[in-house]
Structure formats: structure tokens, C-alpha cells
Amino acid sequence: MKLLRFGPAGHEAPGAIDAHGNIRDLTGVVPDYFGADISCDAIARIAALDLTQYPIVDPSTRIGACVADTRNFYCVGLNYALHAAESGLDAPSEPVLFNKASSSLSGPNDNVIIPRRSVKTDWEVELGVVIGREALYVDEADALNYVAGYCLINDVSEREFQIEKGGQWVKGKSAPTFGPIGPYLVSADEIPDPQTLRLQLALNGEVVQDSNTSDMIFSVREIVAYMSQFMRLMPGDIITTGTPSGVGLGMNPQRFLKPGDVMELEIDGLGQQRQVAVAAD
Numbered sequence: 010m011k012l013l014r015f016g017p018a019g020h021e022a023p024g025a026i027d028a029h030g031n032i033r034d035l036t037g038v039v040p041d042y043f044g045a046d047i048s049c050d051a052i053a054r055i056a057a058l059d060l061t062q063y064p065i066v067d068p069s070t071r072i073g074a075c076v077a078d079t080r081n082f083y084c085v086g087l088n089y090a091l092h093a094a095e096s097g098l099d100a101p102s103e104p105v106l107f108n109k110a111s112s113s114l115s116g117p118n119d120n121v122i123i124p125r126r127s128v129k130t131d132w133e134v135e136l137g138v139v140i141g142r143e144a145l146y147v148d149e150a151d152a153l154n155y156v157a158g159y160c161l162i163n164d165v166s167e168r169e170f171q172i173e174k175g176g177q178w179v180k181g182k183s184a185p186t187f188g189p190i191g192p193y194l195v196s197a198d199e200i201p202d203p204q205t206l207r208l209q210l211a212l213n214g215e216v217v218q219d220s221n222t223s224d225m226i227f228s229v230r231e232i233v234a235y236m237s238q239f240m241r242l243m244p245g246d247i248i249t250t251g252t253p254s255g256v257g258l259g260m261n262p263q264r265f266l267k268p269g270d271v272m273e274l275e276i277d278g279l280g281q282q283r284q285v286a287v288a289a290d
């Protein structure tokens with residue numbers, strides 16, 4: 010099942026992709042994809058629908074973030090050994106956790122706005138996990154049963170805000186449009202092993218990140234179980250699971266986004282994104 014939201018920013022409607030790749034409009038059938046409306050049970054109810062009964066959406070319609078304004082947008086840092094090394098840091102012995110503001114969420118093909126006073130806006134292709142059941146103190150063996158599905162995420166990051174201004178990484182991770190997700194949420198049954206997915210990011214046509222989720226230090230199963238020891242994960246919570254090497258911060262010389270740059274991202278089975286970087290007003 011591939012679930013997505015379509016329409017103008019702030020006015021998206023819920024939809025699903027049918028067997029022929031058409032977007033079907035599920036307005037009035039499901040409220041939106043937020044919290045319990047995107048739980049494992051809710052997805053099972055949508056999967057039981059005959060999608061051919063619902064209107065086809067014009068394929069040129071804008072695609073929004075595949076999860077509506079989430080309560081929690083969690084991130085795992087330094088989760089690929091080569092990325093930790095390019096950041097000048099040791100591979101972590103326990104998952105590094107931080108947050109992005111939920112207001113950073115944007116559509117997969119929306120412009121990425123380089124914030125005012127930014128000189129170091131960077132890219133990060135990542136596998137996103139959406140929680141489908143309340144998870145507290147879950148075992149690794151059971152952890153994937155708490156996952157509703159997976160999506161593609163660009164964890165856009167402003168490195169000066171993140172690293173040079175003290176305190177927590179959240180400052181560099183949270184600007185509006187710093188969280189393109191989608192195009193769709195792929196339900197967990199379609200991704201039996203989330204540790205086998207190739208992920209790539211090209212900048213202006215040049216592939217700069219090219220890795221596989223098999224290279225993660227902490228697997229999705231380990232991350233969900235680990236996080237649930239510290240907090241109650243809720244349906245609709247998003248966890249972005251870390252980026253592989255090839256970010257601008259790790260290049261020599263370093264490279265950061267400038268207006269007009271184009272990022273194209275892809276993860277096996279989870280679709281593609283394309284964003285143009287633009288300057289803030």
C-alpha cells in the first residue's frame with residue numbers, strides 16, 4: 010500500500026496509489042494521515058478498500074508530505090560509519106538521537122528554502138520510519154511490528170546552526186522545508202527487510218551519496234526497540250534513521266547548497282524526490 014497526500018500546501022487531501030500507479034482520492038474515506046489515522050490498523054482498513062471506486066487525481070497535482078503535521082519528528086545521527094568518519098567523529102556506541110521541528114515537513118518536490126543568514130545548508134538522504142502502534146519497552150525481536158511503513162526523507166541540515174552555535178543539533182535541522190518526505194508512505198508489508206535498500210542523492214546530476222541501508226550501524230529494529238526504552242513512540246511519529254557519507258560537510262573542500270542547486274533522491278521501493286534550493290525572502 011502506498012499512501013500519499015496531494016493538493017496545495019496546507020490543504021492536502023489523503024490518497025493512495027492504485028495497482029496502475031494512479032493516485033486515488035480518499036477524501037471523506039479517511040480523515041488525513043496523522044496520528045491514529047496512519048496506524049497499522051488504519052492502514053489495514055485502507056488496504057481493504059477497492060481503490061477503483063475512488064476518483065483518479067490529476068497526476069500533475071502537487072504531492073505533499075506523506076504524513077500530516079506529525080507530533081514527533083525524531084532523527085538518528087551518525088548512523089553510517091563512513092558518515093561519522095567524514096564528520097570527524099567516532100562511530101557511536103549507542104544511537105545518537107535528536108529532533109527536527111515538525112514544521113520543517115514539506116512535500117518531496119517542493120523547493121528547499123535556504124534560511125536567512127545560512128552559509129552551510131547541506132543535504133542528507135535517509136530512510137524514514139513511521140510508527141504504527143504505541144511502542145514502549147519493546148523487544149528488538151518484536152520491534153518491526155510497531156512500524157506502519159517507510160518513506161524517503163531528505164534531512165536538510167544547516168551546519169553552522171547545527172554545530173557552531175552551541176547546544177543541540179535541532180537548531181540546524183528545523184528550518185521550514187528542511188524535511189521533505191515522501192512521495193508516499195509504503196506500508197511495512199511491502200518492505201519485508203528495511204536493511205536491504207539502496208539510497209542515493211544526486212546534486213546537480215552528480216551522485217554524491219550512494220549507499221545501502223545494510224550499512225547502518227543501528228538497524229531499524231534496533232532503533233525502534235532502543236528508543237522505546239526512553240519514550241512512548243506514538244502512531245504517526247516519524248524517525249529518520251541517519252544518512253550515509255557524501256554530505257557537503259564531509260567534502261574537501263566543503264560544498265553547501267546555493268540557489269538553483271537541484272537535489273534528486275531515491276530509495277529502492279520508496280520513490281523519488283526532486284528539490285530546487287532557493288533563497289529565503
Ligand SMILES: O=C(O)C/C=C\CC(=O)C(=O)O
Pocket residue numbers: 085086087088092096097098133164166172251252258
Ligand atoms: O559534526 C558534527 O557534530 C555532526 C555532523 C553531522 C551529523 C549529522 O547531522 C547527522 O545527521 O548524522
